[in-house]
Amino acid sequence: MSVAAQQPPQDAAVLELLHRYRFERPVHVTRPTMPSREDYQRSLARLWETGWLTNDGEFHQELGAGLARYLGVEHVSLCCNGTVALLIALHAFRITSGEVITTPFTFPATIHALYWNRIRPVFCDIDEKTFNLDPQRIEALIGPDTRAILPVHVFGHPCDVEAIQAIADKHGLHVIYDAAHAMGVRYGDASVLEHGDCSILSFHATKLFSTIEGGAIVSRSEVQRKRIDYLKNFGIEDEETVIGPGINGKMNEFQAAFGLLQLEMIEQEITRRRRLTEIYREGLRAVPGLRIQEDMPGVRHNYAYFPVLVDPERYGRSRDELHALLRQFNVHSRKYFHPLCSHYPFYSALPSAGRENLPVAERVAERVLCLPLYGTLGEDAVEGICAILAGLRSKPGEARA
Amino acid sequence: MSVAAQQPPQDAAVLELLHRYRFERPVHVTRPTMPSREDYQRSLARLWETGWLTNDGEFHQELGAGLARYLGVEHVSLCCNGTVALLIALHAFRITSGEVITTPFTFPATIHALYWNRIRPVFCDIDEKTFNLDPQRIEALIGPDTRAILPVHVFGHPCDVEAIQAIADKHGLHVIYDAAHAMGVRYGDASVLEHGDCSILSFHATKLFSTIEGGAIVSRSEVQRKRIDYLKNFGIEDEETVIGPGINGKMNEFQAAFGLLQLEMIEQEITRRRRLTEIYREGLRAVPGLRIQEDMPGVRHNYAYFPVLVDPERYGRSRDELHALLRQFNVHSRKYFHPLCSHYPFYSALPSAGRENLPVAERVAERVLCLPLYGTLGEDAVEGICAILAGLRSKPGEARA
Numbered sequence: 018m019s020v021a022a023q024q025p026p027q028d029a030a031v032l033e034l035l036h037r038y039r040f041e042r043p044v045h046v047t048r049p050t051m052p053s054r055e056d057y058q059r060s061l062a063r064l065w066e067t068g069w070l071t072n073d074g075e076f077h078q079e080l081g082a083g084l085a086r087y088l089g090v091e092h093v094s095l096c097c098n099g100t101v102a103l104l105i106a107l108h109a110f111r112i113t114s115g116e117v118i119t120t121p122f123t124f125p126a127t128i129h130a131l132y133w134n135r136i137r138p139v140f141c142d143i144d145e146k147t148f149n150l151d152p153q154r155i156e157a158l159i160g161p162d163t164r165a166i167l168p169v170h171v172f173g174h175p176c177d178v179e180a181i182q183a184i185a186d187k188h189g190l191h192v193i194y195d196a197a198h199a200m201g202v203r204y205g206d207a208s209v210l211e212h213g214d215c216s217i218l219s220f221h222a223t224k225l226f227s228t229i230e231g232g233a234i235v236s237r238s239e240v241q242r243k244r245i246d247y248l249k250n251f252g253i254e255d256e257e258t259v260i261g262p263g264i265n266g267k268m269n270e271f272q273a274a275f276g277l278l279q280l281e282m283i284e285q286e287i288t289r290r291r292r293l294t295e296i297y298r299e300g301l302r303a304v305p306g307l308r309i310q311e312d313m314p315g316v317r318h319n320y321a322y323f324p325v326l327v328d329p330e331r332y333g334r335s336r337d338e339l340h341a342l343l344r345q346f347n348v349h350s351r352k353y354f355h356p357l358c359s360h361y362p363f364y365s366a367l368p369s370a371g372r373e374n375l376p377v378a379e380r381v382a383e384r385v386l387c388l389p390l391y392g393t394l395g396e397d398a399v400e401g402i403c404a405i406l407a408g409l410r411s412k413p414g415e416a417r418a
Numbered sequence: 419m420s421v422a423a424q425q426p427p428q429d430a431a432v433l434e435l436l437h438r439y440r441f442e443r444p445v446h447v448t449r450p451t452m453p454s455r456e457d458y459q460r461s462l463a464r465l466w467e468t469g470w471l472t473n474d475g476e477f478h479q480e481l482g483a484g485l486a487r488y489l490g491v492e493h494v495s496l497c498c499n500g501t502v503a504l505l506i507a508l509h510a511f512r513i514t515s516g517e518v519i520t521t522p523f524t525f526p527a528t529i530h531a532l533y534w535n536r537i538r539p540v541f542c543d544i545d546e547k548t549f550n551l552d553p554q555r556i557e558a559l560i561g562p563d564t565r566a567i568l569p570v571h572v573f574g575h576p577c578d579v580e581a582i583q584a585i586a587d588k589h590g591l592h593v594i595y596d597a598a599h600a601m602g603v604r605y606g607d608a609s610v611l612e613h614g615d616c617s618i619l620s621f622h623a624t625k626l627f628s629t630i631e632g633g634a635i636v637s638r639s640e641v642q643r644k645r646i647d648y649l650k651n652f653g654i655e656d657e658e659t660v661i662g663p664g665i666n667g668k669m670n671e672f673q674a675a676f677g678l679l680q681l682e683m684i685e686q687e688i689t690r691r692r693r694l695t696e697i698y699r700e701g702l703r704a705v706p707g708l709r710i711q712e713d714m715p716g717v718r719h720n721y722a723y724f725p726v727l728v729d730p731e732r733y734g735r736s737r738d739e740l741h742a743l744l745r746q747f748n749v750h751s752r753k754y755f756h757p758l759c760s761h762y763p764f765y766s767a768l769p770s771a772g773r774e775n776l777p778v779a780e781r782v783a784e785r786v787l788c789l790p791l792y793g794t795l796g797e798d799a800v801e802g803i804c805a806i807l808a809g810l811r812s813k814p815g816e817a818r819a
Contacts, residue, residue, distance in 0.1 A: 054466045058459055065455045070623035070630050097498050097631065100652075100666035108534075125652045125660050132663040133509075135536060222471040222670075229471050230498065230670045251501075251526045252762075257753070259526050259762045262533040265501035269623075269631045271672050352658070361653075361660045 031342070034408040038401050040347035048391045049222045050286055052278030060274035069270065072250075076273035080228075083280050088201070088208045090235050092242035095268040096249055099197050099219030099232030103130040105248045105266050106215050106234050107165075109241065110191050112136060115162040120150050121359035121370070122378045123169045127195050128358045136164070140359045140369040143378045146310075148172065148324075148385075151377070152180035158369065159184075165191035170199040170209060172322040174313060178204065178212040185213075193217070196235075200226045201287060203317035210235040215245075220276060225290070225321045226283050228276035231268055289392040290320035293399050297323050297388065300403025304410060306332025324353070325406075326384040333411035336384050346405050353387040432743070435809045439802050441748035449792045450623045451687050453679030461675035470671065473651075477674035481629075484681050489602070489609045491636050493643035496669040497650055500598050500620030500633030504531035506649045506667050507616050507635050508566075510642065511592050513537060516563040521551050522760035522771070523779045524570045528596050529759045537565070541760045541770040544779045547711075549573065549725075549786075552778070553581035559770065560585075566592035571600040571610060573723040575714060579605065579613040586614075594618070597636075601627045602688060604718035611636040616646075621677060626691070626722045627684050629677035632669055690793040691721035694800050698724050698789065701804025705811060707733025725754070726807075727785040734812035737785050747806050754788040 064070060071077075077095060085093045096102035103126065107113065113134045119127060121140040131138045139158050144151045148171040155166065166185055168176045176194070185192045192213030196202075200218055202209045210216040220231030236242045249266030252259045268276075301307050308326040312318055327336040334342070336352065343350050357378055359370035372379050388402060465471060472478075478496060486494045497503035504527065508514065514535045520528060522541040532539045540559050545552045549572040556567065567586055569577045577595070586593045593614035597603075601619055603610045611617040621632030637643045650667030653660045669677075702708050709727040713719055728737040735743070737753065744751050758779055760771035773780050789803060 049469050049471055051466060051469065054462065057462070061455065061458070065452060068450050068452065070450055070628075072623075097502075098666045098668070101498075101502065104665065125654070125664075126666060129652060129663045129665055133534075133665055222473075227471075229672055230666070230668060251530060253526070257757060259757075259759075262530045262764055263526075264505065264530055264534055265499045265527060265631070267499070267631060269673075271630055271676075272670075275672075356658060356660075358660075363663055 030408070034405060035345060038346060038405045038408070040398070040401065042347065044348045044389045044394070044398055044402070046349045046351045046387060046389050047223050048393060049227055050225070050279060050282060050392055052275065052282060056278050057275065060278070064270055064274070071267055071269035074270040074273070076270045076277060077268060080273040080276045080280070083277060084233065087280060087283070088210060088235065090208050090210055092236040092239065094234045094236065094242055094245045094249060095273065096232045096234065096266045097268055098230045099217055099221065100126040100130055101264070101266045102232035102234050103127070103195065103217045104133055105245060105264070106193055106217055107131070107134045107136070109245050109248055110165070110193070110214060112164045112191055112193070115164040116160065117165045117167050118155055118158050118163060119167040120169050120171070120378070121357040121375055122148055122171060122354050122381060123195065123358060124197065124354060125358060125361065127167065127169055128364060131167070137162075138358075138364060138367065138369075139163070140367070140375060142375045143381065145377050145381070147174045147176070147313075148381055149174060149176040150181065152177045152184060155181070155184050159188050159190070163188070163190060165193055167193050167195060169195040169197070170202065172310070172324055173198040173202050173319045174310065175199070175202060175204045175209045175316055178209070182212065197224070198321050199319065200224065200321070201283060201319045205315050211237070215241065225286060225319055226276070226279050228268060228272040228279070231272050231276065286392045287319055290390060291318070293390060293394060293396065294320045294323055296396055296399045297403060300400060301325065301406060304407050305412075306330070306410060307406065320390070322353070323388045323390040324385050325388060326381065327386055328384065331412070334409065336386050339409060340386055342409055343405070348389065348402055348405065350389070351387045352385065355382045355385065357382045432810070435806060436746060439747060439806045439809070441799070441802065443748065445749045445790045445795070445799055445803070447750045447752045447788060447790050448624050449794060450628055451626070451680060451683060451793055453676065453683060457679050458676065461679070465671055465675070472668055472670035475671040475674070477671045477678060478669060481674040481677045481681070484678060485634065488681060488684070489611060489636065491609050491611055493637040493640065495635045495637065495643055495646045495650060496674065497633045497635065497667045498669055499631045500618055500622065501527040501531055502665070502667045503633035503635050504528070504596065504618045505534055506646060506665070507594055507618055508532070508535045508537070510646050510649055511566070511594070511615060513565045513592055513594070516565040517561065518566045518568050519556055519559050519564060520568040521570050521572070521779070522758040522776055523549055523572060523755050523782060524596065524759060525598065525755060526759060526762065528568065528570055529765060532568070538563075539759075539765060539768065539770075540564070541768070541776060543776045544782065546778050546782070548575045548577070548714075549782055550575060550577040551582065553578045553585060556582070556585050560589050560591070564589070564591060566594055568594050568596060570596040570598070571603065573711070573725055574599040574603050574720045575711065576600070576603060576605045576610045576717055579610070583613065598625070599722050600720065601625065601722070602684060602720045606716055612638070616642065626687060626720055627677070627680050629669060629673040629680070632673050632677065687793045688720055691791060692719070694791060694795060694797065695721045695724055697797055697800045698804060701801060702726065702807060705808050706813075707731070707811060708807060721791070723754070724789045724791045725786050726789060727782065728787055729785065732813070735810065737787050740810060741787055743810055744806070749790065749803055749806065751790070752788045753786065756783045756786065758783045
């Protein structure tokens with residue numbers, strides 16, 4: 018970050034905007050959705066009665082069943098967090114060596130889960146519009162050691178699941194989806210989680226749907242679900258039988274009880290975020306140099322994030338400059354995902370990590386900024402942020418697109 | 419288990435005992451220690467105010483500091499569970515290949531954590547009295563691929579830490595202690611956790627001290643603690659810097675708040691269990707064929723478990739038969755640890771897993787039975803269990819030892 022970006026010039030236009038639009042209290046980029054405390058205390062009372070605090074308790078069972086119903090899927094395995102879910106999912110299919118083709122435009126957990134399973138990530142470039150793996154670039158990366166493809170439904174926008182499956186089928190590869198962002202997303206008539214060999218969800222506190230920490234694996238058959246369920250509980254079949262080398266990936270009852278109450282709120286939360294997203298879109302669509310994502314045909318979105326791409330030429334400011342300026346307005350935005358995973362020191366030496374191989378991902382990571390979005394955010398706050406973003410454009414003389 | 423063990427003969431003596439001592443309601447082998455629900459609700463109120471549910475929140479910080487104070491150690495890293503703590507600890511020292519010498523007499527997590535780090539376990543026999551690794555048997559198992567020793571303080575009884583350290587020093591090996599049972603145990607003037615390169619604690623609901631699920635790594639220097647702390651949080655240093663391939667091993671605020679209240683109760687819990695242990699010892703010391711563990715000199719025990727060894731010759735019944743009979747009395751005991759980890763199908767083919775190499779462990783696993791023990795268990799219940807165990811001995815004619 019340049020010095021200029023850290024301390025942006027206080028020109029008259031910015032001062033005028035600050036005067037009009039600066040928020041008195043910080044607007045965070047996200048806030049956890051909280052169920053009613055009274056409801057949660059009622060759930061706890063049950064735990065104090067039974068003393069059953071973890072290990073497939075009644076809230077765990079109810080949440081597993083409730084999620085399956087809500088998502089319209091059959092096989093759900095709850096986990097302590099999304100990263101451990103991904104570790105277990107890879108292990109379930111014995112993807113524990115060789116190479117896996119994946120995206121550099123993701124949270125570090127995606128790539129680290131490969132590392133912990135002794136898999137070398139092979140970075141593949143992404144699509145300019147969806148920010149997801151570009152299927153056209155996958156096949157050239159397949160080699161003798163390739164075991165699987167690990168795509169991410171970035172910001173909940175579905176990957177090109179048909180094209181990816183066709184490649185996987187042609188080459189005999191597994192497909193494990195990192196669907197950490199894709200809770201509740203539907204594609205056509207079905208959950209987007211019903212693609213590939215399995216899908217991983219994250220229920221971290223900052224997610225649309227949360228179990229404080231948490232995650233799940235949505236698998237495609239009873240056989241798979243059973244294998245996953247024993248892998249997450251030490252491989253224990255019964256008191257005297259351990260059938261495989263499992264770890265501890267269990268979700269506890271305090272998490273599951275929290276999730277059950279969240280499940281009652283999720284549709285309201287999505288509706289609320291959709292409304293805020295519409296306001297953002299209306300307010301920003303016409304600002305030259307800011308690119309927003311629109312709904313995709315045939316997709317039921319979850320509106321988990323609101324990313325914009327900042328074109329420094331047309332907007333007149335870089336993403337970093339805008340990020341720093343927004344702070345002055347008490348608006349917290351997030352460079353999500355920046356830097357690319359291919360830039361981390363211990364992956365950057367991989368042949369596939371070279372900047373020249375990932376031009377789209379490099380450009381998106383330099384330009385992306387996620388704006389505040391959560392159910393309890395006010396509509397006026399979103400309107401204010403739009404006004405700030407429109408006002409901060411530093412080429413006011415140029416005609417608007 | 420034989421049919422006879424499943425349906426023990428209802429001889430007159432047993433019927434008479436059942437008539438006198440059968441418990442109306444099940445006596446579980448353990449029950450979680452619960453803090454006051456009102457106190458926990460007060461902690462939750464704070465979380466509902468701040469919305470800070472995980473990621474090094476204030477309860478997390480308080481519990482880390484509180485545990486360090488209570489244990490008299492400097493460096494504590496909290497984790498989502500003890501198994502993930504062990505995975506991370508091994509990774510922290512780059513013990514991620516080759517062989518590690520360990521005990522077969524442990525919970526599966528100990529060995530599975532090696533497997534997930536691609537380490538081959540080398541099983542070493544145990545000491546007849548402490549059930550811990552027999553230091554005399556370790557050296558013969560060291561070879562060119564040996565990386566570390568992973569001893570377990572079984573039932574909270576300290577290993578022979580000096581002898582183990584001397585061997586490790588001589589051969590340049592790491593020592594990672596599985597101290598899942600050893601919360602609060604002191605050896606000489608210090609915590610038993612201050613031995614080896616680091617120690618792992620488990621705070622699972624069934625443990626003496628619990629954070630619902632949970633665990634911790636006690637390390638020996640600030641440098642180690644920092645490495646562990648980034649490994650448990652995706653290797654994230656700050657918003658834009660990822661310095662290493664970490665996973666998600668975070669303890670959340672709901673767990674930490676629970677743990678803080680438990681910390682206020684732990685001394686009372688240990689005192690209570692010590693009293694119950696004394697009653698067990700008084701009641702069983704003179705029963706021929708039952709062997710109990712006594713306090714070790716210089717050790718401050720935590721009384722986490724009460725194991726007995728059943729000698730089938732002298733007691734007149736096998737451990738399995740006794741376990742099944744106790745069920746008829748509504749007493750739940752546990753064959754802990756049985757079977758040995760070296761018997762699990764995916765480890766049993768290892769050269770070190772042969773029964774002939776592990777005679778003591780084999781014998782202990784065939785004979786051990788953990789009796790009910792938890793703070794809220796009544797003294798009269800323990801006296802009743804002692805009477806049942808004395809009465810069930812089926813060689814009543816023989817002189818008592």
